[in-house]
Amino acid sequence: MTLDIVVLPGDGVGPEVTDEAVRVLDWFVAKRGVPLRMTRHLFGSASWTAQGTTMPDETWAAIMAADALLFGAVGSLDQKQIPAEERRKGSLLRMRKGLDVFANLRPVRAWPALAESSPFKARTVAGADLIFVRELTAGMYFGTPRGIETQADGTRRGVNTHTYTEAEIARVARFALGLARTRRNHLTSVDKANVMEAGALWREVVTAIHAAEFPDVTLEHMLADNCALQLGRAPTRFDVIVTDNLFGDLLSDCAGAINGSLGMLPSAALSAPDANGRRRALYEPIHGSAPDIAGKGIANPLGAILSAALLLRWTAQAPAEADRLEAAVEAALAGGARTADIALPGEPVLSTRAMADAVIAALDAA
């Protein structure tokens, strides 16, 4: 069965890096027989300019029907000109919620070849290999009531609501505990249970699911502020980290400093499996649209390419091919391939296209 992959290049550097991820996936279709059919669809600012809507009906229908999305980036310098309602229609948050992709995987590893360009000492980060499971469809991002209200005295007050139900906590906890079993069997669950009742419930539910269904996994609880510190002090102590939507947003960027650039970081967002065991999935590099460097051909495509590796692993269910692609990225880096964001002063710098060429050359050579 051929898998239907909807490609959404989007704004800013999105098209540049997505083109390279597609080119790499084409290699796996042609050379390794991975059954993917990729089709590009318009959305976001480009679509607003062309068609007066950030989310054409045709694109939304394709998104809802797809086996997976390969997403570039959304948000551009001229977003302010797009009415709020239209911005929401084409937003990442609407896609995440619409697809119910609650489990956001954000792997972070210290690439040995980048030890010199990392802001950290090698002794701090060498061997770091952790993965966030960030809850992606609830919490502060979606809670109501929300908005800006006018008080009795005429001044305003901003309100957002953080909520989690037991069911929302349980499903992401189960996912993270199951993932830990396939790795080093260690889960860190992160909350602010000392201050937030919703965090206390989070801790209680994770503890219960662990005891009932995954007692073989080592579970620790950690406060979110301490986790921010430990990610900088001792990132190698982590294996799988499960946390809520907002903490996951901050802490995964915190860990992103390990390589000195968000440009290296991929992500996958997965739904619950359907009756046939298939999960909907949204793959995207963690870096945003980076309007300041858009169109220059200098963005790092490795976040997008490593997102394609996650697609091979989770949607194509071809872990050996995913490993092959990750090894090719490692080989390209070891061979000295660097985009501007990961180069040391004086090191030769590759274009977006040339970096992808280096990865494809490594695939051919392997």
Added chain:
Amino acid sequence: MTLDIVVLPGDGVGPEVTDEAVRVLDWFVAKRGVPLRMTRHLFGSASWTAQGTTMPDETWAAIMAADALLFGAVGSLDQKQIPAEERRKGSLLRMRKGLDVFANLRPVRAWPALAESSPFKARTVAGADLIFVRELTAGMYFGTPRGIETQADGTRRGVNTHTYTEAEIARVARFALGLARTRRNHLTSVDKANVMEAGALWREVVTAIHAAEFPDVTLEHMLADNCALQLGRAPTRFDVIVTDNLFGDLLSDCAGAINGSLGMLPSAALSAPDANGRRRALYEPIHGSAPDIAGKGIANPLGAILSAALLLRWTAQAPAEADRLEAAVEAALAGGARTADIALPGEPVLSTRAMADAVIAALDAA
């Protein structure tokens, strides 16, 4: 006029490090004529054990009447045995709210002598000297509704509310902009305005106060996730950072990794000035009660001692004495004084007491 300083050693390592901060302040009273009268008061677990309450009325009255509090830490391994209501009575959050100390200063600098023990490369952190102004009396920590509610289907849901009024944002923005003027004239305001309406209001109010009252200060806005990354990538780019209660909690710990140990970090929490221009103030090291090392005499007292320096600066209004104390800490570190948390493997390690002795010796020598 003698300043009335209420000393609250509290739990865990609190008494050990607070004793040393008091000893250092005694030096300033005796040798530099700083007019402080320090009195110790019971609260927290120790008080629960002795008197059956975490917050004796006498202590609360002293807190509310004091010119400043010198606080150790709260929270111990046997906290769970204390009823929730009593834990709240003796809690840090109740003191922060009761004193209305909305402006939480958390300076972070890269101490040159600790360049080797920092998890970061020297080129990343050398020269870093930033200060958080964390809003401390509103936001997620205090918003209502909050709690765990039972839904129609019998399962539970955790709820916390994040709210800020214009007035709450304005006063902390004014404080931070004023502080920036006394430093390098640069303010970074941190929010998630792209996701949270309360963050959009935050941004709007900070922008308006800046334009109307502090146009000479350079103001930038930054998303909280990006700030987490930049604190690891390029901490030297920051001067003053203003943010809300929850983001401030995480981001200041993130920056804490710069020295590799929270043990180095002081804080001050200040109220609005009264009619005589006096602010209530709560000084505390950022590290917690650290029950695992309590009673061993090995905790780093520098967070508490540097909090005493903030007391000299903000409550005693003796900036030259504050500078003198910070220089003595720097001299002690430069002379090789290290507690366990900041020592490299093989380096000789000082006790809590001996570290304070090294600081006092540096004061005497200067």
